[in-house]
Amino acid sequence: MPDYDYLIIGGGMTADAAAHGIHEADAAGSIGIIGAEPHPPYDRPPLSKALWKGEPEEKIWRKTKDTGAALEVGRWVTAIDPRGHGASDDRGTTYRFKKLLLATGGTPRRLPLKTDQIIYFRTLDDYRRLHALAAHDVRFLVMGGGFIGSEVAAALRMQGRNVTMLVPEAGVGARVFPTDLSAFLVDYYRQKGVTMRMGEGMAGLEPRAGSCVVRTTTGGELIGEVVVAGLGIVPGVELAEEAGLDVDNGILVDEFCRTSHPDIYAAGDVANFVNPALGTRLRVEHEDNANTMGRVAGLNMAGRATPYHHLPFFYSDLFDLGYEAVGDVDARLETVADWKQQFREGVVYYLKSGRVRGVLLWNTWGQVDNARALIAEPGPFTAKDLKGRLPVTTETPPPGSGGSP
Numbered sequence: 366m367p368d369y370d371y372l373i374i375g376g377g378m379t380a381d382a383a384a385h386g387i388h389e390a391d392a393a394g395s396i397g398i399i400g401a402e403p404h405p406p407y408d409r410p411p412l413s414k415a416l417w418k419g420e421p422e423e424k425i426w427r428k429t430k431d432t433g434a435a436l437e438v439g440r441w442v443t444a445i446d447p448r449g450h451g452a453s454d455d456r457g458t459t460y461r462f463k464k465l466l467l468a469t470g471g472t473p474r475r476l477p478l479k480t481d482q483i484i485y486f487r488t489l490d491d492y493r494r495l496h497a498l499a500a501h502d503v504r505f506l507v508m509g510g511g512f513i514g515s516e517v518a519a520a521l522r523m524q525g526r527n528v529t530m531l532v533p534e535a536g537v538g539a540r541v542f543p544t545d546l547s548a549f550l551v552d553y554y555r556q557k558g559v560t561m562r563m564g565e566g567m568a569g570l571e572p573r574a575g576s577c578v579v580r581t582t583t584g585g586e587l588i589g590e591v592v593v594a595g596l597g598i599v600p601g602v603e604l605a606e607e608a609g610l611d612v613d614n615g616i617l618v619d620e621f622c623r624t625s626h627p628d629i630y631a632a633g634d635v636a637n638f639v640n641p642a643l644g645t646r647l648r649v650e651h652e653d654n655a656n657t658m659g660r661v662a663g664l665n666m667a668g669r670a671t672p673y674h675h676l677p678f679f680y681s682d683l684f685d686l687g688y689e690a691v692g693d694v695d696a697r698l699e700t701v702a703d704w705k706q707q708f709r710e711g712v713v714y715y716l717k718s719g720r721v722r723g724v725l726l727w728n729t730w731g732q733v734d735n736a737r738a739l740i741a742e743p744g745p746f747t748a749k750d751l752k753g754r755l756p757v758t759t760e761t762p763p764p765g766s767g768g769s770p
C-alpha cells in the first residue's frame with residue numbers, strides 16, 4: 366500500500382505548484398500525486414493561445430519531477446477516508462497519507478445531449494484532437510462567448526478556418542465586460558471573419574451526412590463538421606462531499622487552505638476561499654490562483670503556516686487584443702471606463718458602494734499590483750477620482766506577465 370507524507374489528488378497546475386510548495390518547506394517529505402489524465406502536470410493556458418501560434422508542445426510541461434513527487438497518472442481517485450487517512454483509486458489501489466490536498470479542479474459543463482461529436486475543450490487531449498481537425502477545411506461551430514469560446518474561436522480563425530460562434534448572451538464576454546465593450550467585441554470578431562450568432566444557444570444536435578446539425582434556441586439551424594463547447598466548468602467536489610467535508614460552490618477552506626478536516630487541504634479551481642481585500646469568499650478558475658494558492662497550500666501542509674491573502678489576476682488574448690484583470694470583474698457592477706483609445710487601450714474600474722472591487726487592464730500592462738492596491742483602499746471613489754488613476758501603459762510587459770508574485 367503506497368504511503369505518503371503528502372498525497373495530492375489531481376494532476377493539474379495546482380497539484381504541481383503544491384508539490385513545489387511542499388518540497389520547499391520539507392525536502393525530505395514523500396509526495397504522491399494521482400491524476401486522471403494520462404499526462405504529467407502541464408500548463409493549460411497555452412492550449413487555447415500559444416500552441417496555436419506555433420509554440421512547441423514541449424513548452425507546456427511543468428517541472429514536477431524536481432519535487433521528487435511520485436506521479437501516478439491515468440488513475441481516478443474514487444473515495445477518500447478522512448478518518449483512516451486513506452484514498453482509493455479505480456484500479457483498486459489504496460494510498461495512505463498524513464496530509465492530503467484536493468486539487469481536483471473542474472470538468473466542463475456538458476449539454477444534455479448524448480454525443481461524442483462535441484469537444485468540451487479543457488485538456489491537452491482535447492487540444493490535440495481539435496488541432497488535428499483544424500488542419501482540414503471544415504466548418505467549426507463554437508458554443509459560448511466566455512473565455513474558452515472566445516479564445517478557441519480566435520485560435521481557429523487565425524488558422525484561416527470557417528468559424529461560427531453561437532453565444533446565448535448579447536455580447537462576447539458579457540458576464541465580465543461592460544455592455545459597450547462586449548458589443549464592440551462582437552463587431553471585432555465579425556471583422557476578423559467569424560460568423561457571430563448572438564442571443565442563441567444550442568437546443569439540439571444531430572448527425573447528418575458526416576456533419577452535425579445544431580438546432581438553436583431561437584429555432585435556427587446551423588451545420589458544421591466540428592462543434593466545440595466552452596460552457597464553463599463544474600468544480601470537482603464529489604470526493605469532498607462524499608467524505609463529509611464542507612462544500613458550497615467549491616470546497617470551503619480557511620486562510621491556510623485547510624478544509625473542515627485538519628489534515629485535508631484544497632486549492633485551485635475547486636477551492637472556495639476568503640479574500641481579505643474583497644471581504645468575501647471566492648472561487649477562482651485562473652492560472653495565477655492555481656499557481657499561488659497551490660504553492661501556499663503546499664507550504665501549509667508541510668507546516669510552514671502561510672495565510673493565502675493573494676488576490677489573483679487573470680488574462681486572456683483575443684486575436685491581437687489582450688487584457689489582465691484583477692478582483693471582482695462582474696459586468697453587473699457599476700463600471701467606470703478610462704479609455705486612452707476607445708476599446709483598444711484603457712482601464713475599466715468595477716465599483717460597488719463607492720469601493721473599487723475589480724480592475725480590467727485592457728491592453729495595459731504592468732499595473733496588476735497597483736490595481737490590487739487600489740482594491741484594498743476603502744474609498745469611496747467617484748468616476749472623476751478614477752480617471753487617470755492607473756496609467757495606460759501599453760508598452761511592456763506582454764500579456765500574462767502582470768505583476769503576480
Ligand SMILES: Cc1cc2nc3c(=O)[nH]c(=O)nc-3n(C[C@H](O)[C@H](O)[C@H](O)COP(=O)(O)OP(=O)(O)OC[C@H]3O[C@@H](n4cnc5c(N)ncnc54)[C@H](O)[C@@H]3O)c2cc1C
Pocket residue numbers: 374375376377378379380399400401402408409410411412413440441442443468469470471472486487488513601604632633634635649650651652653655678679680681682
Ligand atoms: C484552454 C484553457 C485556457 C486557459 N487560459 C487561461 C488564461 O489565459 N488565464 C488564466 O488565468 N487561466 C486560464 N485557464 C484556467 C487555468 O488553466 C485553470 O485555472 C487551472 O488549470 C486550474 O488548475 P487546477 O489544477 O486547479 O485544476 P484542473 O486544471 O482542472 O486540474 C485538475 C486535474 O485533476 C484531475 N482530477 C480531478 N478529479 C480527480 C480524481 N478524483 N482523481 C484523479 N484525478 C482527478 C483532473 O483530471 C485534472 O487533470 C485556462 C484553462 C483552459 C482549459
